[in-house]
């Protein structure tokens with residue numbers, strides 16, 4: 075019986091062993107592969123030996139697939155097949171054996187029970203039945219183990235599917251990110267282009283507003299996209315975290331399953347050992363051996379299963395490590411993207427800040443302009459408020475007082491009539507004078523004639539006397555001869571005597587007529603002188619009467635005229651004040667012929683024909699715009715420049731202190747603008763001409779005295795330009811107690827007419843120190859100052875005014891490194907730059923409305939103290955070169971000009987003196 079059972083067990087063992095071998099075979103095939111390859115081909119490995127029966131088939135597949143590189147799609151198709159195979163999974167080797175064993179066990183039990191019932195003994199379970207039941211339970215456990223393996227496989231498949239899906243999603247995400255990045259970079263590129271366009275100057279991009287709008291739009295777009303991208307990133311993060319959690323939970327579940335499997339295996343081992351002990355008590359040694367072999371094989375299978383399980387645990391860990399790696403990669407990419415985004419955000423914020431700054435700057439400018447407009451508006455309102463008064467006065471004069479108007483017109487008519495009469499009288503006077511002159515001429519001729527006649531008469535008389543004496547002699551001789559000669563001779567002598575007598579008789583009528591002519595002429599001359607004297611007297615009488623009549627009639631008119639002049643002056647002053655008591659004009663020097671030969675003749679300065687107060691300078695590829703009171707384009711004439719200055723000259727006649735100075739780089743045209751060439755004079759000469767013209771117009775009411783002085787400041791030393799000796803001068807406070815400055819020993823010349831001033835200007839030009847430098851062939855090395863003082867006296871009131879006009883031609887600022895100045899020239903240049911710096915400090919202090927203005931820091935500013943400060947009128951002509959090679963100096967000059975633009979000198983004060991004291995009123 076035992077032999078039979080052992081045969082059965084042996085059969086079972088061999089069948090079971092065969093299955094295990096296939097499993098082992100699969101396991102060995104797998105373990106023989108390169109371990110490094112395992113990690114690479116995890117997808118293929120996982121198919122190995124998941125069931126004992128399918129192990130061989132799977133191994134074949136693996137060896138096929140391991141030769142070719144497996145793709146993810148292949149993995150997926152395989153996994154689908156496996157999935158199908160899993161569903162139809164069964165243990166054909168186990169079921170008949172279990173059925174057979176259970177059947178045998180039942181039969182055995184029945185036999186035992188029948189034997190026991192027959193014998194009436196207590197039923198004891200035979201060891202074979204016990205072994206069978208153990209075997210059966212083991213088979214059950216085994217099937218359970220297989221189920222667990224199946225589950226593990228399923229988990230593995232699920233994991234793989236997840237991985238593939240995850241990979242796909244990541245791929246899609248990556249491509250979408252790439253696309254987005256590409257989009258971003260194109261946006262950034264376009265943005266950079268826009269910025270570049272913004273930075274590059276273009277004629278239609280002066281205001282920069284469209285570019286800025288575009289920039290702001292693109293910034294907004296980019297911000298929107300950035301927020302979208304951030305949202306998506308957040309979503310992705312949450313998805314990733316979710317997936318990570320899922321993976322963790324799955325790994326944990328899987329680990330739990332593995333732990334369970336391990337505990338099962340341990341239990342089986344225990345049972346097996348128990349079984350061995352149990353069978354050892356009852357079985358033969360052979361069976362013991364068999365069982366131990368079986369046990370061994372079971373152990374092997376267990377170890378294989380454990381190995382598998384380990385692999386299974388490794389695979390998820392590997393896949394998880396891969397996932398972690400991918401995740402890390404993803405994270406690093408996300409970080410990268412975030413850093414790029416951060417950079418972009420920084421760029422954006424920078425751009426935003428820049429645009430904000432730009433906007434702020436523009437706002438500031440607009441605010442300043444608004445303030446100026448408001449100020450102007452206020453002034454205009456003030457003017458307008460005055461307008462009704464003026465209108466009222468006009469209405470009173472014109473509407474409410476028609477009689478006054480009538481009187482005025484009558485007076486005017488009378489005045490015209492008197493003027494007419496006066497001119498008639500003058501005409502008559504002229505005619506009379508002409509007559510007198512002609513009669514004088516006639517009388518002179520007559521006197522000449524008379525003298526000639528007298529001389530002729532005298533000679534004739536002398537001749538006559540001679541003839542008479544001769545005749546007398548002849549007569550005596552004849553008488554004597556008659557006494558001695560014949561009658562015939564006496565007769566002939568008588569004839570001769572008769573002819574002589576006739577001739578003598580013929581002479582007296584001419585002589586007589588000549589005498590009467592002479593007498594009449596004399597009387598005429600005497601009478602004419604009387605007539606002339608009386609006529610002149612009469613004319614004078616008439617003229618003085620006419621003048622008296624006219625002055626009487628014109629008193630009112632004169633008064634009104636005075637008022638009108640005063641009003642005109644007031645409005646003129648207001649106009650000047652409205653324009654600003656400090657005006658900054660800029661003149662661009664044209665490119666001259668000599669500059670055209672130069673290599674660097676590119677032009678960097680452009681003026682705007684539609685905006686007279688703006689110009690732009692191109693420096694290092696950027697256009698900088700400057701706004702001043704007036705910009706003269708290179709072709710502007712000397713007259714055009716003077717037109718802007720003219721109102722200030724008029725102010726000087728009215729009793730204001732005015733300072734006009736030319737500032738700029740050496741060779742930029744300061745001397746040309748102030749002095750000018752002889753055939754095309756500059757501001758100095760034109761200003762003096764205007765002064766004389768204006769004075770001529772006002773001569774009926776005002777009496778003016780004009781005095782001129784001229785000095786130069788060379789190396790901080792003061793020299794008189796009207797004297798040749800070049801004596802050093804000093805500036806002192808006037809001892810008269812007025813607190814005014816004066817220069818002892820300075821020549822001050824009174825000028826009577828324009829021709830005189832021309833000579834004076836020529837002298838100053840000759841005496842000024844100039845040298846040829848690299849920058850200018852006739853560079854003025856000193857600051858030249860022409861001071862014109864206009865003292866006026868109102869003929870009617872006796873009011874006195876003192877106006878002062880300072881015309882300054884500054885020495886040119888220069889970069890010593892560029893001009894190559896050495897020795898004496900270097901010292902000059904340093905002194906020039908120092909005094910210009912002092913001028914800049916004065917301007918800065920005036921601009922800051924400081925109480926202390928550093929006028930005494932240089933001779934130049936000290937001299938200009940009473941014309942440059944508060945209450946005076948100033949105009950600065952900034953001279954610039956348009957050439958690119960001078961762009962730095964041009965920018966410096968323009969920056970200085972803009973600083974001067976911001977100075978407010980307040981209302982100007984007129985220097986007026988009524989009676990004994992001096993008043994200043996604006």
Ligand SMILES: Nc1ncnc2c1ncn2[C@@H]1O[C@H](COP(=O)(O)OP(=O)(O)OP(=O)(O)O)[C@@H](O)[C@H]1O
Nearest residue numbers: 663664740741742743744745746850853854885886
């Ligand atoms: N607007 C102009 N039109 C024609 N020529 C000009 C003009 N401005 C200047 N020039 C010429 O340029 C040259 C230099 O000018 P100028 O001597 O007036 O310069 P500057 O500024 O006084 O120089 P520096 O400071 O060295 O004395 C002169 O030959 C002058 O005739």
